[in-house]
Amino acid sequence: MKLIYNILRLVRPRQWVKNFAVFAAITFAGALFDKPVFENVLLSFFVFCGLSSATYIVNDIFDIKKDRLHPFKRFRPIAHGDVPITLGASLALFLIIGSLVVAKSITPAFFGLSLTYLFVQFLYSSFLKSIAVVDILAIATGYILRVYGGEFASGYHISVWLLLTTISISLFLAVGKRRSELTLLSQNKDFNIAATRKSLSHYSERLLDVYASIFATSTFITYSLFTFLENPGGFKLSLGILMPDFLPTFFQRKWLMITIIPVVYGLMRYLQDIYEKHEGESPEKVLFSDKPLLITVTVWAILVVVLIYFVTP
Helix, strand or coil: CHHHHHHHHHHCHHHHHHHHHHHHHHHHHCCCCCHHHHHHHHHHHHHHHHHHHHHHHHHHHHCHHHHCCCCCHHHCHHHHCCCCHHHHHHHHHHHHHHHHHHHHHHCHHHHHHHHHHHHHHHHHHHCHHHCCCHHHHHHHHHHHHHHHHHHHHHCCCCCHHHHHHHHHHHHHHHHHHHHHHHHHHHHCCCCCHHHHCHHHHHCCHHHHHHHHHHHHHHHHHHHHHHHHHCCCCCCCCCCHHHCCCHHHHHHCCCHHHHHHHHHHHHHHHHHHHHHCCCCCCCHHHHHHHCHHHHHHHHHHHHHHHHHHHHHCC
16 A cells, blocks of 8 residues: 555656646637537546656656755655656556557647657756756746647647747746745755756846746736737627616626736735745645635636636627
C-alpha cells in the first residue's frame, strides 16, 4: 500500500487540473455539450494526464541529485528513495506509449501535438530549465500546448484574443513559479541556489517582479479585449409595450465582460499568494489551498458557461 501511495505521489494527480485547459476551445466555441466533440476532448484530457505524469517522472529522474539538495523537493518519491528509479522509468514509458496510442485515435493533428509536447518537456528536463528566460518560456509552452490540444482534438479554433490571453497567463504562471522558488531558496541560507536550480541564480527578485507585472497586465488586457471583441451579443427580448425602450438594448450587451471581474480578482489574489504567502511554486497547490481563489475560479467557470450557453443566442 505504501508503494502505491508513493507511486500516486510520483505521478502527481493534483497537477492534472492544468489539463482542463483542453476544454477552452469547445467551451468558448459553444460546443461544450456536443457529445461526440466533448468525448474527443475528454480523451485528449486523459492523454495529457498520462503524458504530463510521465514527464514529471522523467524530470524527477533527471533532477534526482539536485532535488536532494532542495528543501522541499528532496522528499519527492524518486529523490527520497521511496520509488526505485527503474520502476519510475518503466511507469513513465508505459504512460507515454499508452497515451500516444490514445492520441493517435483522436486526430493526426492531436497526435503530432502530443509528440511536440513530449519533445518540449524532454528538452526542458534535459537542459532548457538551466537557461534563464528560456526556462520560463518552456514552462509557458506546456500550458499553451494544452489549449491547442483541445483545438486539435475538437476541430474548433480559438480566437486570436483567446490565444493572446493564454500566452499571457501562461507566462504569468511560469514567472510566478520561478519567483516563489527563488523566495523559498533565498530564505534557506543553507541551500545553494545555483546548485538546486541553475537558472534561478540568473534572476533577481526585482526582475521577476517586473516580469510578473507585465504578464498580469497583459492577461487582464487581452482577456478584456477577448470578451469585448469576440463575444456575441446578449440575449434578445421583444416584448413590445410591456418593456421600456432601453431594456432590449441593455440585454443585447456583451455579457461575457462580466467575467472580467473574477479574472481581475484572481490575478490579484494569486499575486498576493506569491508575495505575501510565498507560494506559487506549484500553481495547482495554490489553487486548492487558497479557498477564495478556488471559489473565484469556480465562479468564473460557471459564469462563462451560463453566459455563453444560456444567455447569448
